[in-house]
Amino acid sequence: MGVAEAVAAGVVLLALVVACASAGRNDDEGWGALGEVTYDHRALVLNGTRRILFSGEMHYPRSTPEMWPKLITKAKEGGLDVIQTYVFWNVHEPVQGQYNFEGRYDLVKFIKEIQAQGLYVSLRIGPFIEAEWKYGGFPFWLHDVPDITFRSDNEPFKQHMQRFVTDIVTMMKQEGLYYPQGGPIITSQIENEYQMVEPAFGSSEQRYVSWAAAMAVNLQTGVPWTMCKQNDAPDPVINTCNGLICGETFVGPNSANKPSLWTENWTSRYLIYGNDTKLRSTEDIAFAVALFIARKSGSYVSYYMYHGGTNFGRFASSYVTTSYYDGAPLDEYGLIWQPTWGHLRELHAAVKQSSEPLLFGTYSNFSLGQEQEAHIFETESQCVAFLVNFDQHQKSEVVFRNISLQLARKSISILSDCNRVVFETAKVNAQHGSRTAEEVVSFSDINTWKAFKEPIPQDVSKAMYTGNQLFEHLSTTKDETDYLWYIVGYEYTPSDDGQPVLINAESRAHILHAFVNNAYVGRIHGSHDGPANIILSTNISLQEGPNTISLLSAMVGSPDSGAHMERRVFGIRKVSIQQGQGPENMLNNELWGYQVGLFGESNHIYTQEGSKSVEWITINNLAYSPLTWYKTTFPTPAGNDPVTLNLASMGKGEVWINGESIGRYWVSFKAPSGNPSQSLYHIPREFLNPQDNTLVLFEEMGGDPQQITVNTVSVTRVCSNVNELSTPSLQSQDKEPEVDLWCQEGKQISAIEFASYGNPVGDCTNFGYGNCHAGSSESVVKQACLGKNGCSIPVTPDTFGGDPCPGIQKALLVVASCR
Numbered sequence: 001m002g003v004a005e006a007v008a009a010g011v012v013l014l015a016l017v018v019a020c021a022s023a024g025r026n027d028d029e030g031w032g033a034l035g036e037v038t039y040d041h042r043a044l045v046l047n048g049t050r051r052i053l054f055s056g057e058m059h060y061p062r063s064t065p066e067m068w069p070k071l072i073t074k075a076k077e078g079g080l081d082v083i084q085t086y087v088f089w090n091v092h093e094p095v096q097g098q099y100n101f102e103g104r105y106d107l108v109k110f111i112k113e114i115q116a117q118g119l120y121v122s123l124r125i126g127p128f129i130e131a132e133w134k135y136g137g138f139p140f141w142l143h144d145v146p147d148i149t150f151r152s153d154n155e156p157f158k159q160h161m162q163r164f165v166t167d168i169v170t171m172m173k174q175e176g177l178y179y180p181q182g183g184p185i186i187t188s189q190i191e192n193e194y195q196m197v198e199p200a201f202g203s204s205e206q207r208y209v210s211w212a213a214a215m216a217v218n219l220q221t222g223v224p225w226t227m228c229k230q231n232d233a234p235d236p237v238i239n240t241c242n243g244l245i246c247g248e249t250f251v252g253p254n255s256a257n258k259p260s261l262w263t264e265n266w267t268s269r270y271l272i273y274g275n276d277t278k279l280r281s282t283e284d285i286a287f288a289v290a291l292f293i294a295r296k297s298g299s300y301v302s303y304y305m306y307h308g309g310t311n312f313g314r315f316a317s318s319y320v321t322t323s324y325y326d327g328a329p330l331d332e333y334g335l336i337w338q339p340t341w342g343h344l345r346e347l348h349a350a351v352k353q354s355s356e357p358l359l360f361g362t363y364s365n366f367s368l369g370q371e372q373e374a375h376i377f378e379t380e381s382q383c384v385a386f387l388v389n390f391d392q393h394q395k396s397e398v399v400f401r402n403i404s405l406q407l408a409r410k411s412i413s414i415l416s417d418c419n420r421v422v423f424e425t426a427k428v429n430a431q432h433g434s435r436t437a438e439e440v441v442s443f444s445d446i447n448t449w450k451a452f453k454e455p456i457p458q459d460v461s462k463a464m465y466t467g468n469q470l471f472e473h474l475s476t477t478k479d480e481t482d483y484l485w486y487i488v489g490y491e492y493t494p495s496d497d498g499q500p501v502l503i504n505a506e507s508r509a510h511i512l513h514a515f516v517n518n519a520y521v522g523r524i525h526g527s528h529d530g531p532a533n534i535i536l537s538t539n540i541s542l543q544e545g546p547n548t549i550s551l552l553s554a555m556v557g558s559p560d561s562g563a564h565m566e567r568r569v570f571g572i573r574k575v576s577i578q579q580g581q582g583p584e585n586m587l588n589n590e591l592w593g594y595q596v597g598l599f600g601e602s603n604h605i606y607t608q609e610g611s612k613s614v615e616w617i618t619i620n621n622l623a624y625s626p627l628t629w630y631k632t633t634f635p636t637p638a639g640n641d642p643v644t645l646n647l648a649s650m651g652k653g654e655v656w657i658n659g660e661s662i663g664r665y666w667v668s669f670k671a672p673s674g675n676p677s678q679s680l681y682h683i684p685r686e687f688l689n690p691q692d693n694t695l696v697l698f699e700e701m702g703g704d705p706q707q708i709t710v711n712t713v714s715v716t717r718v719c720s721n722v723n724e725l726s727t728p729s730l731q732s733q734d735k736e737p738e739v740d741l742w743c744q745e746g747k748q749i750s751a752i753e754f755a756s757y758g759n760p761v762g763d764c765t766n767f768g769y770g771n772c773h774a775g776s777s778e779s780v781v782k783q784a785c786l787g788k789n790g791c792s793i794p795v796t797p798d799t800f801g802g803d804p805c806p807g808i809q810k811a812l813l814v815v816a817s818c819r
Contacts (some may be wrong), residue, residue: 056078065109071307082121087124120184136233187225212228226238286347338432357379363377389412405421440710449618450616453628485553492547502677521538618630623703656696657683720812746789751786757799
């Protein structure tokens with residue numbers, strides 16, 4: 001069936017769906033009931049019922065199977081209906097024709113765990129995914145397919161893409177995982193933000209888009225397909241929005257039959273080495289969601305990421321940190337990030353309690369002022385209103401249906417029944433949490449360390465490859481290592497006046513180290529947003545006669561986006577020697593030798609067996625030495641708190657725990673704040689042995705391993721500040737506002753650091769007493785909370801034995817410790 005036939009079939013289905021939805025919209029479908037997933041202009045339709053759905057992105061390779069159940073449980077408790085994930089082609093088919101679905105890559109197990117907890121799945125097959133992931137998810141062998149052009153109307157590419165997508169769909173069908181089979185998968189995605197690169201492909205781009213859509217639809221999954229950031233997605237494929245403010249930027253569905261879906265609401269910004277963390281505020285995320293629902297009649301919102309996780313091994317793309325979206329509602333370790341998680345949970349509840357008017361009501365909107373507007377969804381019996389204040393500096397007094405309301409700065413108030421405020425995006429009543437890292441293991445004893453110096457290759461005749469040209473980096477390494485050695489001989493005749501000798505090396509890789517006759521002479525590195533070329537220019541000492549120049553080219557991840565990735569060029573592009581003011585002596589066409597990767601890598605010295613193949617020595621003189629392997633052991637920390645490695649004293653390299661790579665580190669590349677972009681590196685407890693563990697690092701630039709520590713991470717302080725006029729939580733049975741505090745991971749409230757009912761000053765980071773304070777505040781809170789996992793304290797005068805200062809608006813601010 002081609003796209004035209006698919007459109008016709010889609011129209012028939014949609015007609016049936018609309019009729020069914022109108023007639024049976026109150027039917028209880030029952031999760032997992034056999035039925036169709038279709039859509040109409042308002043929403044996805046599951047077994048005849050329109051649904052408002054909140055989704056969160058989680059990537060199975062970025063966590064461990066042991067973490068999945070808790071992550072999914074916390075997502076469900078946060079009010080999510082759907083878990084969304086990409087499918088990672090390069091982890092599943094690293095070698096052409098050889099599939100891997102084991103361990104962290106067990107896609108079926110991940111989906112079945114989601115199903116077991118009663119959530120749906122949005123499966124983004126791509127197979128191009130970007131995702132700040134190595135080579136955008138493509139296996140590197142695809143680069144070497146003759147005559148291939150990625151993501152285009154190119155037969156070799158389309159053949160491989162169709163084969164992989166078909167294989168994934170077939171696997172899902174065989175496991176019964178699509179919704180019509182009783183499974184959890186309710187949507188699938190083909191391609192990914194293709195519109196961003198379309199201009200590079202000229203007139204052929206539309207043929208490719210049409211082909212990809214038809215290919216996907218013809219697989220007969222029984223669920224709708226989507227294309228994100230693809231305004232011209234062919235029917236019946238749904239075009240969806242990705243971005244920060246889709247309530248403002250989304251052009252809308254490209255057909256009157258399609259709903260407004262937001263497949264990526266960016267909860268933060270992925271971090272790159274050399275940058276400081278930039279967190280998105282809880283209020284801003286909530287505002288964006290509410291605006292999309294109000295302005296675009298949005299019925300599906302997915303948070304990218306809801307849990308980011310860890311880029312284990314070498315899977316991060318160019319310059320991207322090992323930690324991924326740590327500021328998401330669930331942090332890198334799976335801990336709940338407050339107040340984001342709690343505030344969004346309240347938003348989800350507020351929206352869902354008005355599902356009826358949102359999905360079936362008549363929509364209208366009007367202005368409430370210069371920067372204020374109202375959006376109303378109303379049926380004969382129910383109504384919901386979204387009152388928007390775009391003014392970022394001023395509160396706004398508005399009158400809506402004869403009700404006077406104050407709208408906070410840049411805020412949206414949701415009114416249930418169009419007369420009662422149930423949620424305000426700018427007023428956060430959810431508790432805040434402070435995460436701390438506690439040192440549990442020190443490596444300060446120099447005798448616990450052993451070292452191995454990575455040998456510098458100097459003999460062109462013993463090289464893995466040779467050629468009279470400079471090889472392209474990734475084509476040579478096949479992206480199986482970050483490192484490629486370029487080795488060349490140089491015959492030197494000194495000048496009579498002893499002029500200095502300068503080496504100039506120009507590279508399109510990310511880092512370049514230079515050695516002359518085994519001596520380290522310098523390095524240079526690039527940055528994510530800097531020039532593509534890096535140039536090392538430094539004076540060197542040469543001996544008369546033959547010399548060896550060894551250049552180590554290093555990548556910090558392969559590219560993940562842009563047109564024509566298969567044509568990208570990396571590695572050393574130009575090398576010259578210059579004596580004084582004389583002409584440059586170009587070495588490009590000399591006989592070069594090449595060694596792919598490091599000696600330690602090829603001999604797997606980070607494993608228990610491989611480490612026996614080299615002689616490890618004491619590190620007395622090897623601190624801050626470049627290209628050095630370090631090895632030690634440490635005991636497994638007690639308890640269940642997440643475990644991290646603090647590498648703030650090191651430079652750049654990679655870490656293995658019991659043979660498992662926990663990722664690259666680069667702490668010597670400081671952010672503008674002067675701090676490393678990332679200094680704590682996650683060690684999943686599943687990587688640890690019951691007692692003793694082996695830690696191996698490859699240090700590329702030089703650092704002090706004796707200052708490394710093992711830390712455990714936990715939320716040790718919680719805080720809440722709730723006004724007596726705040727909207728009561730929809731999670732509570734009480735009709736009064738209350739402070740809700742609770743500790744994560746089985747911890748208990750061990751101390752009350754601060755409590756004040758009155759007009760306390762400050763917030764959860766800086767706080768103090770105001771001129772109104774109930775003397776009973778601390779004792780009341782202690783009695784309610786100490787020794788418990790959680791507690792709730794109503795913000796009312798009765799709770800504290802009376803009103804400490806009549807006529808003054810009061811709040812309760814509590815700061816508590818969790819142990």
